[in-house]
Amino acid sequence: MTESIPSPRRPILELPDELISQIAAGEVVERPASVVRELVDNALDAGATQITVRLLAGGVRLIAVEDDGMGILPQELPIAFKRHATSKISSLSDLESVGTMGFRGEALAAINSIADCALLSRTADQASAYVLEGRTGELRPAARAQGTTVEVKELFYSTPARRKFLKADATELAHCVEAVRRHALVRPDVGFAIWHEGRLVEQWLVGTLEQRLGDVLGQDFIAQSIPVEHRVGNIVVTGRAGIPDAARTRADQQFAYVNGRFVRDKVISHAARSAYEDVLHGQRQPVYALYVEMDPTRVDVNVHPTKIEVRFRDSREVHQAVRHAVENALAAPRSSAIAGTDEATESSQAEAASPTPFFNRSETPRPAPWPQQAMQFNASMAHRVSDFEALWPVARVQAPLATDAATEPSHQPLAVQAVEAPNSATDWPLGRALAQLQGVYILAENAQGMIVVDMHAAHERIVYERLKHQWSAADPEQSRAIASQPLLIPATFAATPAEIACAEGQVETLQRLGLEITAFSSRTLAVRAVPSALVQGDAVELARSVLAELAQHDASSVIQRAQHDILATMACHGAVRANRRLTLEEMNALLRQMEATERSDQCNHGRPTWRQVTMKELDALFLRGR
Ligand SMILES: Nc1ncnc2c1ncn2[C@@H]1O[C@H](COP(=O)(O)OP(=O)(O)OP(=O)(O)O)[C@@H](O)[C@H]1O
Ligand SMILES: [Mg+2]
Known part of the structure; x- marks a missing residue:
């Protein structure tokens, strides 16, 4: 420990203006980009429609910002460099409803105290421009069209300690560009150009947002x-x-x-x-x-x-x-906008001189959209429609079964007859289901090419959204509850004492979550009702995971704090599992439901639920049209 030596009393003195400005500059100007930001702010406040930023050595040697704004009168040029001098506010009430970028009247004074500055400006009704040298205070006529140029040379020349903190020119340049970008993103009505060492680095023309x-x-x-x-x-x-x-x-x-x-x-x-x-x-x-x-x-x-x-x-x-x-x-599910998005990407890729998309080449006969073996659909694996209704209580597909798909040529739009198709077989954004791959993915065909859907992830989202919807549709003041459905045969399972205690202690919470779980014996719990959206899931799995979630949370706040977690857990256990075989009807119903469900493009964990593989991408894969 160093011993503290009482320092001799020193008189209180007012600091010189120059030092006050330098202290203020320390707050306002951290690096060249801060100067760029302040000067562009000023140009925008002056009503500029075109702003040009010129830099040397990442802005350390020179920052010059030119605008075509209203300009400054020659007699006001010296005032602009003064501390607390501004044209933007004049009262406290102005300060309380500031509509300009600047208002402190501090920036130019601060910058002028740590760099070699010059202010060149001309208003609309002046015959000539005037330039003011910040160092010497010399004011003389100069040449310039209406507007203002502020030149800032040798930043931090008087505060070398600050200068040492600066990074390489390229880094400082990047910060300067970022500063202009931030302005550019909110002012599409103003054109911007950035030059570095005589080279144009960025140019943004006036346009729409x-x-x-x-x-x-x-x-x-x-x-x-x-x-x-x-x-x-x-x-x-x-x-x-x-x-x-x-x-x-x-x-x-x-x-x-x-x-x-x-x-x-x-x-x-x-x-x-x-x-x-x-x-x-x-x-x-x-x-x-x-x-x-x-x-x-x-x-x-x-x-x-x-x-x-x-x-x-x-x-x-x-x-x-x-x-x-x-x-x-x-x-909004993006599948509904799939055609539009595709066009946008297509036109933006047009310059890449890619081959004509396969489906536009009318002279080429279009082959079967998918290899025949992928269409193998074993009738014995197919589920009955009643299964599907259990899987999918909302969507109803009015169509005959099409389990004989395997016996038909693959390009026949067989499955299409099985769902209420729009005008053309592939007009559905997510297309029509063709087959299931390894019990995990659904393959579908749409106008753009192939769609691959992660069946469990997609269903999990749909169930989750439905649970959330049921939950939030209820009046929060009333007891919110998820629609529940009793099980014909209660599902029993061997439970731990903690699980039994939780089930008995949280009857009401469970009920609101659509679950009825009661003690069957001293070591067994029975699940008697589950949320109707989850009837096809594994009731025991569901009960166990919800009891575990509940045990982790404080009972009184569980509904508020953890509702989404619990609903997500429920959705995960209630959603169709991988390896479950689906019929084409079930697959198509899932696709239609995805198109209609909010946020269905991501599963509850944020992973995508579907991908589009375009014909162009497939063509590229097979080097077609090269
Ligand atoms: N490019 C410009 N065109 C026209 N007038 C300008 C320009 N730059 C500065 N001025 C004038 O100089 C004054 C001082 O500018 P300065 O940036 O120091 O302060 P401010 O913009 O008013 O407030 P702040 O310190 O918050 O930026 C401004 O109020 C404005 O009247
Ligand atoms: Mg300003």
Whole structure:
């Protein structure tokens, strides 16, 4: 331990302005990208329609931001460099409803205190532009069209300690580009260009939001995301949310805006994340660009020097709005949009000069869509329709059995007659079932090619959604309950004392979960009723797993906290198991039910339930058309 030596008393002095600015700069300017962000903010506030950023050495040697905005009067140029000088607010009430990016009147002063700056500007009704040198304060006429150029040279030249923390030029450049990207994603009405060392690195032209998202984040982002549009009260949430398949290992494609300002906000990111909780696997990070518009007086932007954080008057309303917005977007099964998505990908791949898709080549006779042996469908393995009804109480297929599929040529649309087909056999988004593979996958044919479905995963989701639906349809104040069905013959099993105690202690909870489990003897439990959605499952397995879940949770809060976990467990045990043979009717019914079920593209653990293999991909596999 070092001994503390009392230091001699020192007088209290006011700091010089220059030092105050340098201290402020320490908060605002961490690296070149922070300067870029501030200058682009200013250009946007000035009403620019075109913003050009020029950089040297990752922005350390030079950052110049040019705009075609309203400009600054020559007599105001020196004021712009002053601390706490702004044209954007003039009262507390202005501060409480800020509509501009800037409002602190601090950025230019701070930047000018740690770099060599120049401000060149011309307003609409001036004959000439003027330039102000930040170091010397010299003001002189110069040449420029309407707008402003801010030049920042040798950043941190006066604070070398800061300069040492900077990374390689390439890294700083990447941060600068990221800063402009964040602006570009919310202002498709403004054109942006970034130059580094005389080379154009990025250019984004004026266009629609969708075009801008595609230009900045890539066409994949558009193809793999769903539009978000949701209004609750005075909060509007728009943008695009990535499908679960597009999730990444890093949270590097999550853009959230509040009233046009890029923010890092826990409320929004948590809300978005929770909208994915049912469909995302493990730690995967969703991608999204979300724009929250709300009454500016209900959000405080004056929280953080870099304005990247905000504080909401009522964070619950924002959380709910964002969560519902994303949930709604994700809920619709994407199989229903399969044709559209495919077109989009196709056109974006058109430049790749790929061979004409097989199904468009009219002169080529189209072979049987699937090798005949895959169609082998053993009549003895087929289930009766009554089994299917048990499997599938909701969907009803009005059709004769088609168990003699194996005796027919494979290209005959046999199974199609077995379901209520739309105009053409392959018009169903998920197609018509052809066969079951190894008791695990359903193979189906649609207009794009082949569909492969993980039967258990898909059914598990459908059952889960149905249970959730039954659960939430009930009035939360009343006792919520899942529809239950008594078993003709109770299923008994040898139970542990803990299981028996749990069954006896949680009769009501079990009942609400659609289960009736009673003691049969001192060591045996009997399952007397199960949820009607799960009648075909293994009742004993189901009872055991639910009792285990219940034992883990505190009885009083179990319904609130663990309902989804329990419903998911129930769905997992109630869903059709792998290795169960299905008839074509059952398979087709499952496909139709998937098309109609929310979130059916992912199983409860976030894995995909189906994949499309296009004819193009199959052609490529067989080198057709090369
Ligand atoms: N590109 C520009 N075009 C027109 N006026 C500008 C431009 N940049 C700065 N100004 C003027 O200079 C003033 C000071 O800019 P500065 O960035 O320091 O503060 P601010 O934007 O008002 O607030 P903040 O510190 O929050 O950014 C602005 O209020 C604005 O009037
Ligand atoms: Mg500013």
